[in-house]
Amino acid sequence: MSAIPEPEERLSKAEVEAALKSLSPADWGRAASIATAFCCGLTGWTPDDLLQETLCSLLDETRVWRPGLHPLVVLKTAMHSIASNARKRNDASPVDENVVVDPFEADEDDKTPAAHGKVTITPEDELSGKQQMAALYAKLGGDEDLELLVMTWAEGLRGADARDALGWDEKKYDAARNRLLRRLKALDPDRRPT
Structure with missing residues (x-):
């Protein structure tokens, strides 16, 4: 049994798909703008990545879409949550985000990117x-x-x-x-x- 109670009401996968299909091109532009805002300072994510991850999590029902909410409100809330979780993972990660990775320096057969430290003066x-x-x-x-x-x-x-x-x-x-x-x-x- 989960510590967080499951909400009683949620949209089904078909209802989520219908709500997303009903978004106008202007609404998709707004969603892209919201994703851009949430990606600021987020290492390794583009706005398209964030929007795609949000849509996937809503469609596979890992994120709850409650009835009666406007689709942009749901997208904004879910994108904020996903971006926040990604920031927490980046902060806790042992990988130094100040390392510059140059994927073009390796041999054609070697697909492993080469990492170079960035010299910073403290x-x-x-x-x-x-x-x-x-x-x-x-x-x-x-x-x-x-x-x-x-x-x-x-x-x-x-x-x-x-x-x-x-x-x-x-x-x-x-x-x-x-x-x-x-x-x-x-x-x-x-x-x-x-």
């Missing part, structure tokens, strides 16, 4: 980066050449490109680079060499 990462830069500038002790070199490296320039951007000769660049690497090693002894 507020903690930003704060850590700012703290590391502050510690680095404090360690440089006001050495203008080293500060300029750090800024150039932060822009992604290395070697001859960095030297040209700074307007330094090879000897001055190498001396500043070696001083900076020594200070970086003192700041973080576990740092890997670049």
